[in-house]
Amino acid sequence: MMPNKNHRLETRSIFAGYDPAENFGAVKPPIHLASTFIFPDARTGAAQMETAYGIEGAETPPEDAFIYSRLGNPTLSVAEKRLATWDDTDLAAFFSSGMAAISTALMAHTSKDKALWYVGPLYGGTQHIIDDIIPKIGVDVVKLNSLEDLDSMNGAPGMIYMETPANPTLQVHDISLATKWAKEHSTEEDKIIVAVDNTFLGPIIQRPLDLGADLNLYSATKYIGGHSDVVAGAVSGKEEAMAKVFEYRTFFGGMADPWTSWLLARSMETLHVRVDRQVESARKVLDYLQTQNNLKIFSAWEEDLAKVGDYKSAAIVQKQQKNGGALMAIEIPGGRNAAFAFLDSLDVFKLAVSLGSTESLAEHPASMTHAGVSPEEKERAGITEGLVRLSIGLENSDDLIADIEKALEVARLSLKEETSKCLS
Ligand SMILES: Cc1ncc(COP(=O)(O)O)c(C=O)c1O
Structure with a gap:
């Protein structure tokens, strides 16, 4: 068919x-x-090549004919x-x-x-x-x-x-x-x-x-x-x-x-099946993240944008996106040390750049994907030392949430230790 x-x-x-x-x-x-395809005859070959080069007056070559x-x-x-x-x-x-x-x-x-x-x-x-x-x-x-x-x-x-x-x-x-x-x-x-x-x-x-x-x-x-x-x-x-x-x-x-x-x-x-499932899990992860205090969430979901009062972006999302997708970023209190403690404690999420895959990925934009961006531009774009980007894959969403929960706890402990070191 x-x-x-x-x-x-x-x-x-x-x-x-x-x-x-x-x-x-x-x-x-x-x-x-x-790498190359045999022309049926010289006249057809010439028609194919001349058409490929946009030469005026070329004969029309057969459809779906390949050259090189x-x-x-x-x-x-x-x-x-x-x-x-x-x-x-x-x-x-x-x-x-x-x-x-x-x-x-x-x-x-x-x-x-x-x-x-x-x-x-x-x-x-x-x-x-x-x-x-x-x-x-x-x-x-x-x-x-x-x-x-x-x-x-x-x-x-x-x-x-x-x-x-x-x-x-x-x-x-x-x-x-x-x-x-x-x-x-x-x-x-x-x-x-x-x-x-x-x-x-x-x-x-x-x-x-x-x-x-x-x-x-x-x-x-x-x-x-x-x-x-x-x-x-x-x-x-x-x-x-x-x-x-x-x-x-x-x-x-x-x-x-x-x-x-x-x-x-x-x-x-399988694009639609993968994406639909990743989006479903991403929403569950975001709902969990929304329950956490002191966590700044970066999301392209209308409801998350409206929640922080960014109605302008929420309206854009509503107009042009079917949903908010399966990517998000969170700002972990405590800067780079806390973000690294979070990343190093993840188990289900893999610590790697890239996104959109079957496996969930986490990375630190300030030192990884955006390491080459100037400090001024990073500041302007909100790429702070505590920022972590998450790409949601096809694992069970409860396992992803448990992984984040555990890593957030480790990040909180690392911040606490650092604060007490500074005070002592
Ligand atoms: C938004 C965006 N555009 C373009 C690229 C470049 O794509 P590639 O790595 O396939 O060359 C990337 C890579 O991460 C990306 O995130």
Whole structure:
């Protein structure tokens, strides 16, 4: 059975991109390791190559014809059709890492005439490209304090870039505020591209393209891969914005390899089941955390934001997210020593960077994922020494809560000991 537009996303995504009838009835796709593909004849080969290079007057090549695996590969194509199905859009491109996806999208849609405007905080790798690499090729980079500043800006950029919720404090940005502004300020020749890094939620919870964004970016290492066994990235969107992304991927050569593509295609079959369960457990963990005194909670859930009086963020979440996702951060009283005591006492949670996997992970942003961020920027973004980020996996939620409870107790004792040492 091939996907049918009348079927719902979960049904379509399982079958997308692969027809068993063309593969001996094999229920799962093979891994095509070939680097090159034999042309049926020279005329067809020329049509394929000339079309790939965008040469005017090229003959139309056959559909789904492959040339060379840097440009496209059947296994990569299965994964890409599945992601395009999940994101309900024209095209998706997989890359060898989230950073390959982000850097290619940035290079494709900014230049010396097309500025980049962005709102932070951003993942450290993205911030590095924006601060240290893009300006060297002449791109004007402007940091906005908030998307609300768009109305006071002069001119227009080539791209508006954001990450929502942002790493690691789960700060949210209003996607449709940017997409409406971009639509009003775009012209026929100069379309402003709105790009959203949707790594923290993924297609099941947040759908930037439905809100008018042009490019939806992911570190597919996280929820899309979902098992901490693959490093990959993705960009999805409508054909107009994706054409340049594919062109730049072809020449930079950052595509995902066939084995990675196969793992991604397989992982996407269970994406919704994994994410729904992770979210269910995350809510239980957050409910437990809310019972703890002296614990500052960072969450992208509407109810948690409303509880601390952040009604503006709560309204954004309500508008653009299905729920608050399975990531959170807590600020442990007692700074780095208490945070390290907490992390070293965890048993079910594993102490590692990354997120979105089957196993729950915990890390210390100030010294790990965000070690390279300047002290001023850390302070501005709320990345304190006591902050710990938690990614909820598929373990039993009671075991996760018991693990946190035990580790919080150890952290409290370490703070008490330190305080009494200072007093004595
Ligand atoms: C929000 C976000 N974007 C992008 C990346 C980069 O992805 P990758 O590590 O797959 O290159 C990460 C990595 O942690 C991330 O958290």
